[in-house]
Each structure stands twice: as structure tokens, then as C-alpha cells.
Amino acid sequence: MSQDMGVAGAGREVLVGGLQELGLRMSDPQIDALMTYLDLLQKWNKVYNLTAVRDPAEMMTHHLLDSLAAIEPLVRQVGERTVQLLDVGSGGGLPGVVIAVACPWINVTCVDTVAKKAAFIQQVAATLKLPNLRGLHARVESLNALSGQGFDVVCSRAFASLVDFVNWSRGSLYPGAVWMAMKGKHPKEELATLAAEAPGVEVFHVEQLRVPGLEAERCIVWMRPATHAVA
Template sequence: MKHLLESGLNRLGLRLRPEQIDQLLAYLTLLGKWNRVYNLTAVRDPAQMVTHHLLDCLSIIPPLQARHGEQALRVLDVGAGAGLPGVVIAIARPSTEVICVDTVAKKASFIQQVAAELGLSRLHAQHARVEALPPQQADIVTSRAFASLSDFVTLTRAHLGPQGVWMAMKGKRPDAEAAELPPDVALFHVEPLTVPGLDAERCLVWMRPRFSDTSSSPGAP
């Protein structure tokens, strides 16, 4: 699995330290172990877990770094499930604080266990409905197949910081969903993603409130 992961990282142009690669593989081992009892993910083949989970989520790191550099960020991962992409972000960007929220207790417990076993002190898990959380002041609110774009921004708007943006992981370009966005939300970029070893369309959808002053926002076009 290590060779498959390292090959994928090379194709993504993403350089991680050896200890980060070890953390990603340890996370995958924990996921496989817990999955036998709690059914956290439908993907069970280890090689598929590398491509469908790790590399799929790692594909968002280069765009994230291109927009924000090495800036210490606060990221809210909504409907985090088994920690995708939140755990991967926490490993790939150790300076970033990641809060994973999910309504399923066993999934939040799993993420807490990952944080403890892998020494990810800036990774946190919340068992809650995202709309019930106090405002998180996040620089980025992200999700992976959580909901429609409209529901995603509506449920999480209170958690954006002053210059915060939404970053939604999607499959095919979601033009129909984009047309249903609230009028005060701007979709300002749809970024195609190529996931090594995965023959499927992927994209990253960037959005922000229209009333935000983005002139000083990191990476604002």
C-alpha cells in the first residue's frame, strides 16, 4: 500500500514527509480495523481505500495550498463520516486546525481515536448536527458528498469566519446544483481534479458569500 500511496503522491505533485505518509497508512489501518465492526465505509479493499479515500482526498491539498499557502487555517469538515477529507487535511497540513462534525456518534468516536493514536493534536471531532454547533469561525467549510450545494451553504453559513469560503468536493461538475444556490452566495471557481488510479470525474467547488469583502482574502481572484 505504501508504494501505491507514494506513486499517487508523486502524480499529484505533493511532497509529504515520511512520518506523514506513515500517518496516512496508519489511519487506513485503523479505518480497516474499525470498519469490520462499525461499517464506517463501503470500500473495504485496501488498494481501493488508498485510491478512493486517501488519494481522492489528497487531490484537494495542492489546490488548497495554491490558494492559502502554508497559512495556519481553521477548517470545518461537515458530515465528515470516517474523517474524509478532515483527517487527511490534518495529516497533510499539520498547522491546520480541523474540526470534523458528524451526526453519527461512532464516526465521531473513530475520528477522536485517530487523533489520539496518530498524535494529531489539531484534529477534533464533534458528534452533533452542524446547525446546532456554536459558530466555528472557520476559514474553510468543506464537505465530501454531504448534501446539495444549496443545503450545504445554508446549513453551514453561520460557521464561516470573516473571510471564510466553502470548499465542496463533488464528482461531476454540479451545474444544476449551482443554479439552485441562494442569490447571496457566489460560486467563484470550479476546479477539476484528477485522482491517480481513479477513473471518475472529480471537482472542487469554491463558494463565498456575495457580501464578503474579498479584496484581502488569501487567494482571492
């Protein structure tokens, strides 16, 4: 028991240090929620295979801190106003759950085609008492802003090619919405393909991210429907 507490304490120290490096201010309840989420992810992963990363220390850097690195850019983009965010192919809830914890004013829907993954998100929402988080078992192509299932931000993390991501989720964007695609290295080839195969999409910023404790390149590709695009 004491050993488990020691591991948890060490993980919390890494998280707090990472938040400081990222310049993010979070309350103790928010930090507790992130640690509880990480614990749930580890436990459910043994049965439901939510993520290929299984080492707790790697989960902290590769998942939690990696997702937290996107918080400041997201807030800079949308401000602290109520917005609807869709996390496509969310899997175990990354970055959707992290966004819901860090930004309680953002209503997060994590959509996945695998029912057990959507069920996990629902369990996380209940356990952490997050009214702004829900899991949805559906194909993103089935969501339509015209039927009320629309979003101000549609995000993904290592989900699919940029072309597939925007084409599959285009119908779920509210007017003025943006796409937020979290990627590893600068996706030059994907961007070239996007320009050729999705001319109605404008890339307005490729933002480099720095993830504490992770020696790997990360970036966000920000996109929006081009204003001159014909519906």
C-alpha cells in the same frame, strides 16, 4: 504476517506513487500516518460501518488519493498559515484526517451527527498524535461563529446538495471564509439550483481534480458569501 506486510508495502508504494503524481511532498512520518489511518479505517469499518468502500485497494484510490487531490488546491487557497477548517459530515474522516496529516498548520474539526464516527476521529487523532485534529459529535447547524465555533474553511466531500451544505453551515463561517465542496462530475444542476435558492452565495471557481489511479471525474466547488448579500 509476511503476507500482511506485503500488502501494506504494496499499498505504501501506491500511496508514494500517487503523491508523486500529485506533486505533493510528504515526510516518511506523514506517509506512515496515512497508512496507519487507512489501517484504522479498515478495522473500525468492520464494526462501525464508516464507509461503503471495503476493499483496501479501493480505499487507497477512492478515499486516500481522492482526498489528497484536494490538498494542493486547498493550500493554494489558504496558504501556509494557521486556519480553522471544518469537515462537515466527515464520517470516517475524509478529507479531514488527510488534511490534518498533510497540513499540520491547519486545525481540522470533523463534525458528524453520528457519535461513533466522531469517536473514531478522536481515536485517530490520539493514535497518530495529531494535535490539530478533533472529532465533534454535533449538527453543523448548531455551530456558530459568534459563539467562537467559527471556521475559515468549511469543506465537505460527497455530503449533501450544495444548497443544503451552504445553508446548514452558513452560521459557522468566519468573515472572509470560503466553502470547499468536493464533488464528482461538474454539478451543473446543483449550481443552477444554488443560484436560484441561495442568492447570497457566490461560486468563484469550479476546479477540476485529477486523482491518480481513478478513472472518474472529480472537482471542487469553491464558494463564499456574496459581498452584496444582506444578513
